[in-house]
Amino acid sequence: MNDASPNAQINLAALKHNLSVVKQYAPQSRVMSVIKSNAYGHGVLEVAAALQESDAFAVARLAEGLQLREAGETKPILLLEGVTNASELEQAAAADLSLVFHTHEQLMMLVGTSLAKSLTFCWVKVDTGMHRLGFSPDHALSAWKILNKSNLISGDVGMMSHFSNADVLGDPKNVSQQALFSGLITQDTDLAAAPKSMANSAAILSQPDSHLDWVRPGLMLYGISPIRGKTAEELGLKPVMTVSGELISIQNLLAGDTVGYGSSWECPTDMRVGLINIGYGDGYPRQLSMRGTVLVKGIKSRVLGHVSMDMICVDLCNQPDAKVGDSVTLWGDDLPVEMIAEQANTIGYELVCQLTQRVPRFYKDA
Numbered sequence: 354m355n356d357a358s359p360n361a362q363i364n365l366a367a368l369k370h371n372l373s374v375v376k377q378y379a380p381q382s383r384v385m386s387v388i389k390s391n392a393y394g395h396g397v398l399e400v401a402a403a404l405q406e407s408d409a410f411a412v413a414r415l416a417e418g419l420q421l422r423e424a425g426e427t428k429p430i431l432l433l434e435g436v437t438n439a440s441e442l443e444q445a446a447a448a449d450l451s452l453v454f455h456t457h458e459q460l461m462m463l464v465g466t467s468l469a470k471s472l473t474f475c476w477v478k479v480d481t482g483m484h485r486l487g488f489s490p491d492h493a494l495s496a497w498k499i500l501n502k503s504n505l506i507s508g509d510v511g512m513m514s515h516f517s518n519a520d521v522l523g524d525p526k527n528v529s530q531q532a533l534f535s536g537l538i539t540q541d542t543d544l545a546a547a548p549k550s551m552a553n554s555a556a557i558l559s560q561p562d563s564h565l566d567w568v569r570p571g572l573m574l575y576g577i578s579p580i581r582g583k584t585a586e587e588l589g590l591k592p593v594m595t596v597s598g599e600l601i602s603i604q605n606l607l608a609g610d611t612v613g614y615g616s617s618w619e620c621p622t623d624m625r626v627g628l629i630n631i632g633y634g635d636g637y638p639r640q641l642s643m644r645g646t647v648l649v650k651g652i653k654s655r656v657l658g659h660v661s662m663d664m665i666c667v668d669l670c671n672q673p674d675a676k677v678g679d680s681v682t683l684w685g686d687d688l689p690v691e692m693i694a695e696q697a698n699t700i701g702y703e704l705v706c707q708l709t710q711r712v713p714r715f716y717k718d719a
Contacts, residue, residue, distance in 0.1 A: 359598040359631040361708060362685070363395050365403040365718040367591035371574045372404055374589050378557050379564040383408040385431065385550070387571035389417060394705040395575060395594055396714050398424050403718070404574070409474065411569060415441050418450040429474045434486070435459050439466055446470045446505075453478050453513070455486040460499055468505050475500060476511040476550070479537060481530040483517040490537050497544060511548035511567070512538055519555035520581050527556070531563050554579035558588055577701040578691055585689060594705055595685025596712065598631040600649065600677050603669065612666050613658025618643055625669035626657060629681050634662040636708035637683060640697040641665075648682040649675050 375384055386407040392400035401410060401421060409429035412418050418430045431451045436442045442462060445452060451474035454460060477497045480487030488496050493512070500510045514534045518524040534551055538544055550567035552560065557568050558580060572578075576592035578585040585592060604626045612618045612626060620626075627649065633639045637660060645656035647667055654667040669675050684690040684704065694701045 361714045362595045363716045367593045375570045379568045382564045382568045385409040385569045387411045389413040394708045422448045471507040473508045479514045481514045481533045513550040596683040598629045598681045600627045600679045601630045602628040618658040627667045627669045632661045632663045638697045
């Protein structure tokens with residue numbers, strides 16, 4: 354490990370702890386852990402290996418599922434976006450990848466093809482108000498019946514939906530979506546006995562009536578709060594990713610000196626300014642220019658001037674002992690990614706997902 358380079362420490366013990374929290378909240382449900390987008394930037398193969406207490410995994414796209422299968426993963430793997438053409442359908446079936454069906458075109462694709470190997474663990478997506486993917490409630494039951502009768506699918510076909518506002522406690526749309534889904538799955542006796550899933554991370558934590566047969570945790574697995582106004586610590590979650598850099602230079606500037614591109618920040622007094630070896634080329638967002646917070650030796654420091662591709666400048670006025678080589682925390686332990694995301698006017702999902710591969714991940718299980 355090169356200590357001089359920015360890095361991301363991934364705490365697999367915290368990841369396992371967060372999975373145990375899921376099971377505490379939904380003890381009667383099976384767990385489909387969502388590990389799409391390289392496990393939210395944490396490293397999909399390492400995360401999958403650590404989350405073997407899950408009952409299944411979910412990813413977004415075919416390539417993600419194939420990567421897991423090629424690495425030897427044997428658990429059910431669901432493609433949340435399904436497939437878009439006959440070639441992808443054949444590849445998914447051959448690799449024993451399961452599909453979510455959410456369009457009429459996907460149904461017709463299955464009806465109009467032959468497969469050497471049957472699909473398993475497939476689902477119909479119903480749109481109860483997210484208005485993103487899914488059949489309308491008027492057509493979801495007929496779609497489910499087509500798939501349930503198909504000789505190209507073995508085993509039960511499930512029905513799922515997705516909350517749009519579960520991160521907002523008490524939002525009336527959560528109630529209406531759940532009521533719509535509950536009404537739909539009781540319309541047919543066979544469907545009532547089929548697997549059902551609706552709860553994402555926020556609903557796992559706040560809406561026990563939505564847990565049903567399967568829950569689909571994503572963000573909470575990585576120790577990030579999925580509920581507005583609640584911290585991960587308050588929810589019993591532990592941060593998994595800690596991103597660190599290093600002080601590579603310290604400048605003693607005078608009052609009136611400007612910092613960084615565009616001379617956008619001016620020193621109000623003589624002061625010490627530290628340079629840290631991370632920037633937007635590493636995935637540290639430029640939106641944190643002149644507003645971000647970092648921890649230098651455990652003490653909060655503010656970002657000065659614009660975030661550059663490879664560096665940021667920080668205020669060391671209150672840290673006379675800071676020196677070149679000191680470690681700097683960008684987010685993680687003691688500096689919640691939710692707080693940094695709020696400063697960048699974004700969400701924690703984006704920060705962890707956009708961390709580039711230029712920042713090596715190092716894994717610990719303690």
